[in-house]
Amino acid sequence: MKTSSHGAGNRRAGHYGAGTTKVVGVAIMKTNRAEDGLGGFKAPYKIGDLISLQKLCYIEAGEINGSGGSCNIVKEIGKLTQLRRLAITKLRSKDGMAFCSSIEKLSNLRSLYVVSVSEHEILDVQSLSSAPQFLRTLVLWGRLEKLPQWIPSLRSLVKIRLQYSQLGDDPLQSLEALPNLEVMVLVQAYEGESLTFKAGGFQRLRELGLLQLKRLRSVTVEDGAMPHLNEIYFRGCKLVDELPSGLQHLTNLQLLGFVDMPDKLTTPLQGQGNSNIAHIPNVWIGGWKDVTATEMATDHER
Numbered sequence: 001m002k003t004s005s006h007g008a009g010n011r012r013a014g015h016y017g018a019g020t021t022k023v024v025g026v027a028i029m030k031t032n033r034a035e036d037g038l039g040g041f042k043a044p045y046k047i048g049d050l051i052s053l054q055k056l057c058y059i060e061a062g063e064i065n066g067s068g069g070s071c072n073i074v075k076e077i078g079k080l081t082q083l084r085r086l087a088i089t090k091l092r093s094k095d096g097m098a099f100c101s102s103i104e105k106l107s108n109l110r111s112l113y114v115v116s117v118s119e120h121e122i123l124d125v126q127s128l129s130s131a132p133q134f135l136r137t138l139v140l141w142g143r144l145e146k147l148p149q150w151i152p153s154l155r156s157l158v159k160i161r162l163q164y165s166q167l168g169d170d171p172l173q174s175l176e177a178l179p180n181l182e183v184m185v186l187v188q189a190y191e192g193e194s195l196t197f198k199a200g201g202f203q204r205l206r207e208l209g210l211l212q213l214k215r216l217r218s219v220t221v222e223d224g225a226m227p228h229l230n231e232i233y234f235r236g237c238k239l240v241d242e243l244p245s246g247l248q249h250l251t252n253l254q255l256l257g258f259v260d261m262p263d264k265l266t267t268p269l270q271g272q273g274n275s276n277i278a279h280i281p282n283v284w285i286g287g288w289k290d291v292t293a294t295e296m297a298t299d300h301e302r
Contacts, residue, residue, distance in 0.1 A: 040089035040115075046071055048079030056080065057087040057113075061095055078102030087113035091142070096124025104130050111135070116142025119164040119188075140165065147171050158182050165189040176201030176225075185209035193217045193239075197246075199224035212236040221246035233257030233284065241265045243276050257284035 040060040047059075048071070056077075063070045074095045077086065083106050091099060091114060103109070109132035116123045123142030131150040137159045138151070144165040151160075152174050158181065162171065167190050175181065176197070182204055193215050199222040206228055210216070217239045229250050234240060234257065241264040247253075256277060258266050266285050269277060277283055 040087075043073050043076070046076065047073070048076035051079065052082055053080050054082050054108075055085045056083060057085065059086075059088050061088055061091045061099075061117075072098065074098045074102060078105045081105055082108055084108050085111040087111075087115075089115040090117045091115065091121075091123065092117050093122045093124045097127055100125060100128040103128055103132065106132055107134075108132070109135055111137040113137075113139040114141065116164075119143065139163070147174050151175070152177065155179055159184075161185040161187070162189040163187040166191055168192070170195065172197060172201070178202075179204065181205055183207045185211065186213065187211040188213065191215055194220070196220040196222065197225035198222050202226045202229075204228060206230045208232045210234050210237060213240075214238065216240055218242065219244040221249050223249045226250060228252055231255040231257070233259065234261055235259040236261075238262060243269075247276060248279065251279065253280050255282045255284060256280050259284075259286065 040058040042062075043059050043064055045064050047053075047056075047064075059073060059077075061073050063072055074088075074091075075098055077083070077088070077099075078101060086106070086109060088099075093116075099114075103112070112132070112135060114123065114125065119142065121142055123140055123144055125140065125148050126145070128148065128150050131154060133154070134156050135154050136156055138154065138157060139161040140148075141161075141163045142165075144162075144167060146169065147165075147167060151157075155178070157178050160175070160178075160181065160183070162185075164187070165171075166188065170192055171186070171190060172195060175184065181202065184202075184205060184207070186209065188211070190213055194217060195210070195213075197220065202225060205226045208226070208229060208231070210219070210233075212235065214237075216237050219240065221244055223246065225246075230252060231254060232244075232250070233255070236259070238261075241262045243265070247256075258269070268274065269283055269285060
């Protein structure tokens with residue numbers, strides 16, 4: 001077992017920085033994408049006319065004025081039935097119904113990244129009755145009143161990131177049976193004090209990130225849960241001061257990471273001979289470990 005301690009300077013940059021040129025159909029747009037996910041660009045008037053468009057990243061929701069009047073971007077998206085990747089920012093609660101109606105028309109969608117206008121704004125995506133069944137990547141950035149009921153139906157889903165969801169109910173019960181889920185990142189997504197990964201759940205999960213879960217105190221892994229987990233990392237979970245119970249069941253674990261976590265948890269791990277983590281080849285303490293989150297946030301750009 002190798003223990004590493006790294007400074008924040010080792011932070012990995014995203015694939016695109018500020019001022020990157022992106023090609024959107026026949027248009028070239030400049031974006032100033034912020035790391036918090038809020039950045040985007042104003043769409044051209046009647047973007048819905050680009051009916052062959054397959055990739056549309058970091059478009060801002062709202063009204064666009066043109067020579068023929070105004071058009072609603074959320075409604076225009078529903079005309080782009082060939083879209084495979086969509087990232088939309090600054091979505092307002094009042095846009096929810098129209099947004100869900102548009103998404104239901106995008107049966108070819110593989111990657112969906114949705115950002116609310118602020119972390120406190122409710123991301124209203126509950127009314128989606130038929131989600132794109134080939135969706136592989138899902139990022140929801142904003143407050144959710146509850147986990148959308150359509151998520152458990154996404155049998156092709158490989159990656160999910162929930163950020164600022166502030167869920168009161170344990171989301172694991174709705175996610176554990178997703179048959180192809182390999183990467184899951186929860187950032188300020190859950191307000192509860194405990195998480196239990198139950199036996200038989202998350203059968204294909206390889207990477208797990210639990211970040212800034214402010215009220216979380218304990219994590220339990222039952223025997224038979226996450227049998228293929230390769231990497232797990234915690235960041236900013238200030239009340240978690242003990243190792244996950246049942247960590248020994250994760251026999252394929254290659255990396256255990258802790259960033260900005262209590263000293264009561266991390267200090268004992270830096271000594272030699274800790275039997276609780278002896279089976280884990282690499283233990284990361286103190287540095288920046290949000291590689292999975294960065295990759296997920298930019299997956300639709302590749």
